[in-house]
Amino acid sequence: MTYTEKGQIHCPTATEDVMSKTRIYATSTEALADINDGATIMCGGFGGAGYPHNLISGLADRKVKGLTVVANNAGHEALFAYGGVRKVVCSYPLGPTSKGFLEVLDRGEAELELEPQGTLVERIRTAGAGLGGFLTQVGLGTELVAGKPLIDLDGKQYAVCKPIMADFALIKAWKADQAGNLIYRHAARNFNSVMAMAAPIVIVEVSEIIDGYLDPDSIHTSGAFVDRLVEVGK
Amino acid sequence: MTYTEKGQIHCPTATEDVMSKTRIYATSTEALADINDGATIMCGGFGGAGYPHNLISGLADRKVKGLTVVANNAGHEALFAYGGVRKVVCSYPLGPTSKGFLEVLDRGEAELELEPQGTLVERIRTAGAGLGGFLTQVGLGTELVAGKPLIDLDGKQYAVCKPIMADFALIKAWKADQAGNLIYRHAARNFNSVMAMAAPIVIVEVSEIIDGYLDPDSIHTSGAFVDRLVEVGK
Amino acid sequence: MKDGTDFNLWSMKEVGAKVAHDVQDSWMINVGVGLPQVAVEPLTNRGVTLHSENGIVGLGPSPAPGLEDPEVIDAGKGFATIVAGGSFIDSATSFVLIRGGRLDLALMGAYEVSIAGDLANWRLSGKKIAGIGGAADLAHGARRVWIITSLFANDGASKLVAHCRHPLTASGVVKRVYTEYGIFEPSGDAFTVIELARGVIASDLIEVGVPLSKI
């Protein structure tokens, strides 16, 4: 058992290893093989930080069509290039990398569901948490809650926000261990650690898969949530 | 800037320090001085692991009365001993350390709000998250959702769970730094890191306050959430 | 059913072996507080990942004497260990895992299980105070709920019932019940017999009030 911090060597440990269901794949293509046309995918990252470039590029290679992509931004150029995206759920569809999206949107070939960033990430978490929704006052009195049920509770009004269910989460981490435990690097954590808990199949591109195991107190995402790993290097 | 892990020395850092509003107190008594009769406190821990013994004991010394205590268990013996508790919100009020509570409950001097553990911790998080509530199916069709509003959403029924608002959170951490960033030890994390985000004033007893700062990637609770620290030793 | 002489009822150890046989190696399992140690023993040292709702993924067996750590405990508050590859998580994340469908199996005890799969295992109807802990979340959230229990309560009544008299933990969730008499599955209008211990005859059980399907 690898402990990276000294104070923790007295943590009582058993002799056996965890039998993880996390599988390590040699290539993105193999890890993505069962993502089919019409799938809904969550995609981590904030701008380029923590964006799973290799996985998205692998998906583009397979020319998967009719995707719904849930992410903070709309910069999935590799997917727009061949018209792979039917719908984007995001908080910020502008910026230099969103040109591809704005073009297909303009041609009526894709749909946008815009959501305040905090509501977006909480709806993602809610899906992972097995809850039916949450109540917020963010956006009340604005078009940002258009389409959401409104309810009164104890004299206050709230918008009911439903979970965003996806088939797969594609995320980027920094280090993984043999049990699928993850650590993110700096501000690349963002949506990744939330999406890691939010889809039934979680696929992770990771800079490095270490031999052995990470310190159980320093893990950002438990291997319990991680289904597939691909090591992509720095 | 103290980094405990090697790979991270290239993280770009500014020359200035954070100006934290976290204050370090010499004693529990001083850190608790403004907790008055009738206050609602969240109290971390699962059984004895991560339980803020020193803070609770400091509160008992002040003989604060009429407290509502939100915690996983009801084992606040120091507070029951002088009749300080009006109400307990918890998931498990039994076990050897709950005798004091069961006695006052039996005498009708205290009230119990029982909540499934997952609903309890999520209601605590919801308070910290500034949300109005969440929808769950846990407990549907049982007395465990008695008193909760029920709503139908997309053909499914849910119980509406409201946030548990508290005046103070009393928690236990392992290490803190000068900016109030926290790391918990092993399974002592439990409710502590959730409550650390859930009350307007968060008071932490910590085994050690280090000079300098913790690695910003290894922090469990950002100092942004921490108001007061007391170093209590091992 | 007056005495046990005609039967070769399973011991708790045998019941545990039956459960362990039906469990897949890749599963993540939560083992309920209070289940007999001898029944759950076969689940350790065979590679499944054990989850403890107080925040351990990869729960190991009890520590060797002298290595107890008060900050490594299980949901029953007994001293525990973490296996290599395990992780500590906070309570909110632990219940995200439970409700979110990451738990392949919750193994629990029961006061009663109904033909509809209703589970009563947190409070006896006469009792004023009881703890619920994580039982309701586990019963609702886990992909499968299996029960390990004696078939009869102390008063001789069948724990498999048409309708639960005790307060429910969750309705319609139990998939399978492992007892010393055999393995049963709620099927809506009765319990289906999956396997019986040697010498146990279903019609005898029906006679004493166990609502089994007539074959």
Place this chain on the structure above:
Amino acid sequence: MKDGTDFNLWSMKEVGAKVAHDVQDSWMINVGVGLPQVAVEPLTNRGVTLHSENGIVGLGPSPAPGLEDPEVIDAGKGFATIVAGGSFIDSATSFVLIRGGRLDLALMGAYEVSIAGDLANWRLSGKKIAGIGGAADLAHGARRVWIITSLFANDGASKLVAHCRHPLTASGVVKRVYTEYGIFEPSGDAFTVIELARGVIASDLIEVGVPLSKI
């Protein structure tokens, strides 16, 4: 109000200094994407904690050339740094912080602010597509919302208005507006003048459509 010759309007740098003067050292502040760098510069190197909603508590200034790290960016996606004592958090936690009341101040730009404190700063009414990012969460969640903006839009219209024509980001949230003409506070039926730049006369501003309280 035809020309600026009679006025000594504040530069953006001076506006920033006014804001910085009113900010307390212990505050945690989110500085909105797109605010002029020169206006927010006085907030750095003075000890306040800056928050970036993509997951940085303790945002520092831009890195020295050659030290840029693509995984240390701010909410505007520019290269950034973290100060000693800072922490990286995930996006869910970042918005818990925002909505949960831990942010003392959100500093933002605006298209319009109404006398009721309504804020429009994410989409111009004629525009089909716009990004909301964290603006709605910040406007709702922060303890105070202060706006830094030019008083007039490019077409000459006052950005301080009776009712917003552009879609709202949040209603009734703005506490104060800092402009080159002065500092104003929405007070329900008008804007109260807190301070005016030298030579600026309130009645002149009222004459060109800025809904200030008549004193």
